[in-house]
Amino acid sequence: MSTSTAAPALRKTALNAVHRQLGAKMVDFGGWDMPVEYSGLIAEHMAVRTGVGLFDVSHMGDIQLRGPESLDAIQHICMNDAAKLQVGQAQYSAMLYPQGTFVDDVIVHKFSDNDYLIVINAGTREKDFGWAKGNAQKFHCHVSDYSDYYTQLAIQGPKAAETLQKLTNVDLSTIKFYWFKWGTVCGLPNTLIARTGYTGEDGFEIYIPSDETTSKRVWDEVLEAGKEFGIIPCGLGARNTLRLEAALSLYGHEISETINVFEAGLDRFCKVEKGPFIGSEALQRVIAEGGPTRKLVGLEVIERGIARDGYCVFNEGGTQIGEVVSGSPAPFLKKNIALAFVPRDHAALDSEVFVQIRNTMVRAKVVPIPFYRRPKKQS
Amino acid sequence: MAYPANYRYTREHEWIEVDGKTGKIGITDYAQNSLGDIVFVESPKVGAAVKKGEVFGSVESVKAVSDLYSPVTGTVTEVNEELASTPEKINTAAHEAWIMKVELSDPAEVDSLLSAADYEKFIAEETGH
Numbered sequence: 001m002s003t004s005t006a007a008p009a010l011r012k013t014a015l016n017a018v019h020r021q022l023g024a025k026m027v028d029f030g031g032w033d034m035p036v037e038y039s040g041l042i043a044e045h046m047a048v049r050t051g052v053g054l055f056d057v058s059h060m061g062d063i064q065l066r067g068p069e070s071l072d073a074i075q076h077i078c079m080n081d082a083a084k085l086q087v088g089q090a091q092y093s094a095m096l097y098p099q100g101t102f103v104d105d106v107i108v109h110k111f112s113d114n115d116y117l118i119v120i121n122a123g124t125r126e127k128d129f130g131w132a133k134g135n136a137q138k139f140h141c142h143v144s145d146y147s148d149y150y151t152q153l154a155i156q157g158p159k160a161a162e163t164l165q166k167l168t169n170v171d172l173s174t175i176k177f178y179w180f181k182w183g184t185v186c187g188l189p190n191t192l193i194a195r196t197g198y199t200g201e202d203g204f205e206i207y208i209p210s211d212e213t214t215s216k217r218v219w220d221e222v223l224e225a226g227k228e229f230g231i232i233p234c235g236l237g238a239r240n241t242l243r244l245e246a247a248l249s250l251y252g253h254e255i256s257e258t259i260n261v262f263e264a265g266l267d268r269f270c271k272v273e274k275g276p277f278i279g280s281e282a283l284q285r286v287i288a289e290g291g292p293t294r295k296l297v298g299l300e301v302i303e304r305g306i307a308r309d310g311y312c313v314f315n316e317g318g319t320q321i322g323e324v325v326s327g328s329p330a331p332f333l334k335k336n337i338a339l340a341f342v343p344r345d346h347a348a349l350d351s352e353v354f355v356q357i358r359n360t361m362v363r364a365k366v367v368p369i370p371f372y373r374r375p376k377k378q379s
Numbered sequence: 380m381a382y383p384a385n386y387r388y389t390r391e392h393e394w395i396e397v398d399g400k401t402g403k404i405g406i407t408d409y410a411q412n413s414l415g416d417i418v419f420v421e422s423p424k425v426g427a428a429v430k431k432g433e434v435f436g437s438v439e440s441v442k443a444v445s446d447l448y449s450p451v452t453g454t455v456t457e458v459n460e461e462l463a464s465t466p467e468k469i470n471t472a473a474h475e476a477w478i479m480k481v482e483l484s485d486p487a488e489v490d491s492l493l494s495a496a497d498y499e500k501f502i503a504e505e506t507g508h
Contacts, residue, residue: 306439358437
């Protein structure tokens with residue numbers, strides 16, 4: 001078998017040295033030198049599902065949009081209805097191209113009527129910032145790139161709240177899912193605490209100053225606070241398997257500049273009724289023409305084999321009908337799962353398809369997504 | 380981790396333990412560590428022909444697929460069935476979790492494989508230590 005060596009001159013978060021000291025295996029993720037795993041992908045995945053895990057997600061970007069016409073600007077650029085947001089509330093949304101396909105998926109946070117934070121993906125930082133700034137120009141608002149000001153930590157799992165509660169004066173039970181507050185965290189005043197995440201579990205993302213000293217201190221304090229719950233640092237490997245079990249989209253896979261909102265199954269975050277926005281006209285045409293011709297479905301591999309990104313999907317007759325965009329073993333579910341685009345008429349639940357895994361056609365069936373839903377809280 | 384002195388090794392990180400005309404083959408501790416949690420092993424069938432330097436199967440971690448290259452030419456006489464249900468044995472005991480046994484058609488091939496010392500030197504160079 002073959003192994004590979006690291007790439008040169010990658011961007012680093014403030015915790016890069018900490019990850020390396022912890023013995024993390026590092027990988028190039030969208031131009032960033034990031035930890036892919038520390039103690040082991042499966043252990044990290046299971047820690048998040050059963051206890052708590054800690055992620056450095058500082059590579060993600062942050063756009064601050066401020067001014068009297070901020071809401072109008074956001075409504076124009078993003079597909080969800082930001083007018084529904086209250087102060088302290090966040091929503092999953094996306095910026096679309098005029099043809100109704102994805103620039104990126106985002107989380108929009110309403111700080112106030114004239115102040116919004118948009119959190120964006122690492123690999124699309126510059127593209128997103130340019131897109132937002134360019135398209136917001138006709139509104140009275142100011143668009144700033146705040147990405148480098150923050151170290152962003154994600155504390156995720158059923159024990160995330162108990163862990164973080166030790167470190168903050170904010171009563172975390174007053175922050176509902178997809179809401180946020182500011183409070184003192186690890187002695188740092190006015191720190192943004194958002195009940196958001198990308199794992200399908202309860203959890204928080206905290207935004208702290210990005211200097212190395214502060215970042216390391218807070219990282220260590222979170223690990224200490226979570227020790228009794230079995231907290232471990234978690235890398236991008238587990239981040240991917242966690243989000244896959246929860247059927248959350250990853251840019252370049254389930255969403256991209258060639259995939260539209262309906263194909264991706266993200267209709268519920270797209271409020272065409274709010275009025276025109278970039279991409280709304282094209283999407284209305286898709287509806288008028290009878291809907292998307294292909295759809296994103298969940299697959300469970302039912303014969304022996306692992307379906308992976310890029311593998312081709314075939315019908316019973318041996319014709320290729322689509323492709324897997326994300327596929328992997330699911331460590332918690334103990335199944336091999338995948339998200340794939342197939343034609344509309346193959347998208348019904350229990351439909352059987354074949355995934356080509358090297359030289360073998362392996363049977364898979366269409367199953368409901370998300371594959372995993374966290375248990376209802378018994379509090 | 381010590382590399383057994385009586386095994387021979389390849390640059391593709393397979394090991395072979397030779398006993399007369401039979402060789403027992405697996406992947407090294409260095410390999411399992413690079414791969415991460417192993418979840419799937421694709422082994423050849425008993426009776427299959429294998430050729431030195433050619434792919435005989437694959438090992439999959441959660442993240443990736445890795446081809447396995449045979450250190451020797453011969454015929455597969457036995458396959459480790461345990462790995463179908465407990466592939467993680469390769470992670471915990473790489474030098475015991477053999478994947479296949481081969482009847483060697485040319486035992487002299489083993490002489491050109493790396494010794495434990497040479498293999499350790501090779502991986503030290505690969506990791507830049």
